[in-house]
Amino acid sequence: MVSSMKRTKFIRRYGSWALIAGGSQGIGEAFARELARKGVNLVLIARREELLKKLADKLEKEYEIKVRILSIDLAEDNFIEEIRKITDDIQVNLLVYNAAIIPIGSYFKSDLEEQFRVINVNCRGPTILIDYFGRKMIEKGKGGIILISSMAGLQGTPINVHYAATKAYNIVLAEGLWYEMRNFGVDVIVSITGSTATPNYIATKPDNPGIFVPKPLKPSTVAKKSLANLGKKPRIIPGISNKIASFFVQKILSRKQAIKLIGRSTYNMYGRNE
Numbered sequence: 670m671v672s673s674m675k676r677t678k679f680i681r682r683y684g685s686w687a688l689i690a691g692g693s694q695g696i697g698e699a700f701a702r703e704l705a706r707k708g709v710n711l712v713l714i715a716r717r718e719e720l721l722k723k724l725a726d727k728l729e730k731e732y733e734i735k736v737r738i739l740s741i742d743l744a745e746d747n748f749i750e751e752i753r754k755i756t757d758d759i760q761v762n763l764l765v766y767n768a769a770i771i772p773i774g775s776y777f778k779s780d781l782e783e784q785f786r787v788i789n790v791n792c793r794g795p796t797i798l799i800d801y802f803g804r805k806m807i808e809k810g811k812g813g814i815i816l817i818s819s820m821a822g823l824q825g826t827p828i829n830v831h832y833a834a835t836k837a838y839n840i841v842l843a844e845g846l847w848y849e850m851r852n853f854g855v856d857v858i859v860s861i862t863g864s865t866a867t868p869n870y871i872a873t874k875p876d877n878p879g880i881f882v883p884k885p886l887k888p889s890t891v892a893k894k895s896l897a898n899l900g901k902k903p904r905i906i907p908g909i910s911n912k913i914a915s916f917f918v919q920k921i922l923s924r925k926q927a928i929k930l931i932g933r934s935t936y937n938m939y940g941r942n943e
């Protein structure tokens with residue numbers, strides 16, 4: 670359990686309620702646990718209600734916090750209405766946007782409708798939630814926003830073409846907001862995450878990635894590092910091997926070399942025929 674002084678300090682800065690979009694498993698679940706350990710009440714959002722219920726029950730019992738759950742699809746047009754209803758009587762001062770659609774496959778194997786679903790969940794979703802909760806945070810003069818991006822967003826990547834582009838959007842969005850919102854007492858950080866052993870990552874059965882895709886991190890490492898750096902810097906790359914890989918790819922290689930190198934490792938992981 671986090672010491673009571675640290676819990677109080679965290680809650681004074683980021684309030685007693687946090688909302689996690691994509692908060693039922695993997696990295697989102699790890700954020701839920703870390704925040705619960707700090708005594709923060711939670712609003713957890715995902716599509717599968719059963720997973721949400723199970724996690725909410727566990728956290729409420731283990732940490733004596735309140736947990737509200739909402740089963741919605743963040744790709745849908747009017748999802749903010751449902752969120753508004755479930756948060757109207759509380760002040761959410763910490764937003765974690767973790768949900769993403771992560772399609773694996775060549776760009777033209779999916780149709781335009783699927784491409785727009787990826788944009789909806791990965792870009793439109795955080796934009797709507799930042800607009801809704803960010804304004805309230807500014808009014809209160811305190812709060813925090815954490816966006817979960819990916820090292821795929823640092824350059825173009827085959828097999829993950831559109832996903833990588835949406836993750837670049839999240840990096841730049843968070844960096845700009847970090848600068849603007851700190852004047853209003855709101856901290857913003859983007860977590861540029863490398864491979865992480867989540868149910869989704871494990872289900873994709875990646876193969877032989879090569880040295881530029883370091884060993885998967887634990888979801889709890891991503892959550893702990895991101896929370897520890899909120900208010901300190903605009904971006905974090907959790908894991909020392911990921912930091913080294915990103916330094917090499919971004920600072921040593923040319924953009925063209927970087928795209929080719931990451932492209933080759935992605936093909937090694939998923940095959941050229943995906």
Ligand SMILES: NC(=O)c1ccc[n+]([C@@H]2O[C@H](COP(=O)([O-])OP(=O)(O)OC[C@H]3O[C@@H](n4cnc5c(N)ncnc54)[C@H](OP(=O)(O)O)[C@@H]3O)[C@@H](O)[C@H]2O)c1
Pocket residue numbers: 690691692693694695696697714715716717718720741742743744766767768769770771790817818819820836862863864865866867868869870
């Ligand atoms: N795992 C990795 O290796 C890795 C690497 C780099 C970056 N990341 C980033 O980390 C984040 C989480 O990835 P993950 O591997 O933990 O994924 P995950 O295991 O699939 O978890 C994603 C979470 O978001 C929810 N979600 C997904 N689509 C949703 C939708 N349309 N509406 C509402 N909720 C939705 C999922 O629950 P439901 O399915 O029930 O909706 C789940 O709670 C993503 O932003 C991803 O880009 C992951």
